[in-house]
Amino acid sequence: MRTLPLFLLCGFLVLFARPAQGAPSRTYKVVVHESNPMTEVSRAQLSQLFFKKSTQWESGATALPVDLNDSSPVRAAFCDEVLKRSLPAVRAFWQQRIFSGRDVPPPELASETDVLAFVRANPGAVGYVAVGTPTPGLKVVTILD
Amino acid sequence: MFHLRWLSLCLGVLLLSGPASGMPLADGKFFIHGYGHLSTGRTWENVYLGSNDELGQHDVGSTLMFRALPVQRLVVNTQFSFEKEPGESLELEVDYAFAEYAFSDKLRLRVGRNQLPLALYSEIYDVGTLRPFTALPQGTYGPTSIGAENYDGLGLTGRFNLPAEWMLEYDAYGGFLDQKDALAMDCEDSVGGVCVVESQMAGGRLALWAPLEGLRFTTSGFVSRIPEKSEEGEHDVLGVLGVGAEYLGESLWLRAEFFNLFSDAAKTRTAYLEAAYFLTPHWQVSGRLEGSRSWSPTPIPAALLTYLRHREVAVGLNYWFNPHLVFKVSFHNVNGNRFAQPEPSDDPTAFLRPETHTKLLSLGTQFSF
Numbered sequence: 001m002r003t004l005p006l007f008l009l010c011g012f013l014v015l016f017a018r019p020a021q022g023a024p025s026r027t028y029k030v031v032v033h034e035s036n037p038m039t040e041v042s043r044a045q046l047s048q049l050f051f052k053k054s055t056q057w058e059s060g061a062t063a064l065p066v067d068l069n070d071s072s073p074v075r076a077a078f079c080d081e082v083l084k085r086s087l088p089a090v091r092a093f094w095q096q097r098i099f100s101g102r103d104v105p106p107p108e109l110a111s112e113t114d115v116l117a118f119v120r121a122n123p124g125a126v127g128y129v130a131v132g133t134p135t136p137g138l139k140v141v142t143i144l145d
Numbered sequence: 146m147f148h149l150r151w152l153s154l155c156l157g158v159l160l161l162s163g164p165a166s167g168m169p170l171a172d173g174k175f176f177i178h179g180y181g182h183l184s185t186g187r188t189w190e191n192v193y194l195g196s197n198d199e200l201g202q203h204d205v206g207s208t209l210m211f212r213a214l215p216v217q218r219l220v221v222n223t224q225f226s227f228e229k230e231p232g233e234s235l236e237l238e239v240d241y242a243f244a245e246y247a248f249s250d251k252l253r254l255r256v257g258r259n260q261l262p263l264a265l266y267s268e269i270y271d272v273g274t275l276r277p278f279t280a281l282p283q284g285t286y287g288p289t290s291i292g293a294e295n296y297d298g299l300g301l302t303g304r305f306n307l308p309a310e311w312m313l314e315y316d317a318y319g320g321f322l323d324q325k326d327a328l329a330m331d332c333e334d335s336v337g338g339v340c341v342v343e344s345q346m347a348g349g350r351l352a353l354w355a356p357l358e359g360l361r362f363t364t365s366g367f368v369s370r371i372p373e374k375s376e377e378g379e380h381d382v383l384g385v386l387g388v389g390a391e392y393l394g395e396s397l398w399l400r401a402e403f404f405n406l407f408s409d410a411a412k413t414r415t416a417y418l419e420a421a422y423f424l425t426p427h428w429q430v431s432g433r434l435e436g437s438r439s440w441s442p443t444p445i446p447a448a449l450l451t452y453l454r455h456r457e458v459a460v461g462l463n464y465w466f467n468p469h470l471v472f473k474v475s476f477h478n479v480n481g482n483r484f485a486q487p488e489p490s491d492d493p494t495a496f497l498r499p500e501t502h503t504k505l506l507s508l509g510t511q512f513s514f
Contacts, residue, residue, distance in 0.1 A: 044310050053304070053312050053354070055250055085358050088426070089395055091468050095513060096275055096393075098178055100268035101222045101241065101260050104212060107173050112494075 027077045029131050031116065031138040033123045036061075040142040047083050051093065052103050056122065063127040065081060065106040066118045074112075074130050083142070174214045181207030182273045186508030190500040193477070193485035194280050194507065204509075205229045208271060220245045226271070241295045245302075255300040255318075261293050262302070262316035262350045263365045265389045265400055273511025275422035277398060277431035278461055279473050280314040280507070284404075284415030284437030288325050288339040289402050291415070292384050296322045296346065309353075310356035315484065319347040322369055324383070344369040344383070345362045364508040373500040383408040396423040413439040421463075431475070437483060451501045454481030470512045477505040 023086065030046065032038060037059055047056040048054040050065045063082050068075040073099055079087045109115050110127040119125040119138055168359035185203045186196030195204050206228040213221045224240040243257030260268040266286055269275050271294075298320015305313045326340045355361065366386035375381055387404030398421040405415040409500025415437035423429045439453040461475030479485045485503035487495045 045357075048306070048310075054306055083358070086395055088468050089359070089393070090274070092393065095268060095272070095468070098176075098212075099180065099210070099513070101212075101224075101243075101245075101276065102268075104176055137481045 005081070005102075016087055026081070027131055028074045028128045029133075029135070029140050030126065030128050030143060031119050031135050032126050034137060034139050035120055035123050036095050036139060036141075037127075038044055038141055039064050040138070040144055042144045043082055046143065050083055050106060052097075052106070054130065061124045064118075064122050066115055066125055066127040067106045067108045068112065068115060068128070147459070152346055161432040165257055176210075176212040177206055177361070178210045178273050178514060179213070179275065180511070180513035182279070182509060182511040184279050184507065186505055186507040186509075188485070188506075189504040191479075191482065191485040191503040192488050193479060193503050193505050194283075196505055196507065197488060203229075205235075206271065216249045220247070228445075242498075249303070251303040251305060253302045255302060256298075258295050258297050259300050260319065261296050261319075261322070262300070262318065263348065263385070264292065264387060264402055264404065265363060265365065265391050265408060266494075267292060267294065268301040269354075272468055273473075273509070274471055274513040275436040276506075277419065277429065277463060277473075278433060278459060278475055279511065282415075282417040282419070282433065282435050283401075284413075284417065284455055285387075285402055287484050289406070289413065289415070290324050290383055290408070291387075291406055291413070293324060296320045312353040312354040314354065315349065316365075317349040320345075322346045322367075323370060326366055342371060344371050346370075348385075357392075359391075361391050363389045365389075381409060383410075397421070409442065411439050411441050413437065415455075421461075423465075427465050429463040430466060431459075431463065433457070433461075435459075435502075439483065448497065451482045452486075453483060453500060455483035455485075456480040469514055470510070472510045473508070475507045477507065479504075479505065 020067065021118065031042065049063045050067070050084060052065070055063055070073070070091070076087050079085055079090050083090055085093070097103045098105075107118070109118060112133050115127040115129055116138060119127045183203065183205050185200060187200040188196045188198055206226060208224060208226040210222070210224040212339065215221065216271060221244050226238045226240050226342040227235055227276040228238065229235040239258065241258045241260050243255050243259045245253050245255045247253045253395050262268060266276065266284060270281070270286065270292075271278065281287070281292075283289075296318065298318060300316060300318035302314070302316045304315070307313055315360060322344050324344045325343045326342050341380060346367050346369035348365070350363060350365035351362045352361050357484065364387070368382065368384045370380045370382045372380070385404060386404060386408040389400070389402035392399040398419075400419045401417065403416040404414070415435075417433060417435035419431070419433040421429055421431035435455070435457040437455040445453070457477055457479045459475055463471050463473045465471045480502055482499045487499045
């Protein structure tokens with residue numbers, strides 16, 4: 001009789017079990033100006049910078065986040081994994097901030113080339129591009145989960 | 146002809162709103178945004194939300210918002226609205242025009258005509274793409290002394306990052322407020338048929354943002370007084386205090402608020418619970434429960450107490466073309482005549498013996514860019 005509850009418990013746990021997975025490989029990388037002293041940044045801090053809940057780096061410099069345009073799959077992945085929201089939900093968040101007169105979203109640039117040029121031109125800037133995109137003259141920072 | 150114009154407007158909205166998403170200009174130093182709405186409805190008994198027993202009453206409005214960043218730390222915001230309520234002509238209003246100087250994230254100073262940081266919806270009063278129903282809950286945001294869109298004066302705002310990804314945002318303000326007073330006996334000024342009284346006020350709001358994105362808790366309120374003394378030689382003073390919670394998730398939106406209004410003229414308690422759920426990326430179902438009750442210090446005949454009561458159950462179905470354009474249809478079942486009132490007539494018995502039960506079918510489209 002003891003085996004039946006044990007069997008049912010195992011069956012119940014199996015229902016919630018998922019196949020073992022490693023850490024998901026990222027499809028993007030985060031870049032900052034080469035003068036930025038940061039070498040790594042937590043996901044939470046990155047999220048706060050892109051939602052403008054924080055507007056400064058730890059050094060005190062003003063942070064300037066920059067987004068790719070919303071048709072970019074790299075942006076969708078960045079929203080899902082770093083901001084922990086889908087792109088429509090991020091847009092809804094910014095609608096609320098815009099119309100309540102609080103803030104405007106980071107600039108949206110048309111291409112990765114534009115994003116890289118923006119980050120090169122602004123010491124406080126932070127952006128993201130596809131993981132395979134060359135980023136000469138910029139620093140790639142590690143994202144800590 | 147009317148239907149043709151209405152359809153043309155709808156088509157224009159559809160064409161404009163699809164690709165629209167705001168316009169950053171001047172290298173990110175100047176922004177133009179806007180929103181608008183078209184709505185109609187039909188009631189069975191009484192007039193509610195501007196609708197009566199003839200489908201065709203309509204409410205039209207559009208708003209343009211300009212935000213400029215002339216120098217670092219300084220932001221100038223202005224917003225203009227064109228509104229046409231049932232039976233009235235199109236009017237231009239300045240919703241707000243203020244300058245904000247950011248000393249830091251923790252301290253920003255606002256001067257001018259500001260959005261009123263009260264409750265969950267006051268700052269986004271007319272933005273239909275940020276809510277599941279065409280109209281806001283009337284007990285809090287309707288023709289009462291609680292909800293207002295803006296104030297003239299000075300405000301402080303800022304935010305503090307707390308441990309574990311919590312964030313606290315605060316507002317403190319003072320100045321002048323055009324306060325709606327639907328129960329006023331003598332009225333010198335009115336907006337949309339509701340008496341407006343200029344008053345001095347001071348208030349504040351605390352908003353606690355949780356680590357779970359989309360979740361926040363608020364408490365807000367203000368105290369106001371009418372500058373002129375009453376017949377008793379005293380200033381009429383009014384206090385508003387409330388709490389609210391909001392969760393805007395991927396599929397689920399939840400909002401709940403409770404407000405209390407204290408004054409010598411009347412006391413009011415109002416609350417609502419609103420939920421909406423995306424069945425698919427386009428289809429959303431919504432529901433709302435609301436109750437509002439006022440008490441008068443002077444005795445009121447039992448038959449007229451219904452003018453101090455409002456209970457409402459509403460259900461809705463929305464189709465979102467994208468986050469900037471939505472079509473909404475909703476059905477509202479109302480008990481009480483606080484906000485659903487008999488059509489104005491020369492027959493006083495219509496007012497003295499009102500039908501207390503009102504049903505409303507509402508249709509509308511709302512967009513933003």
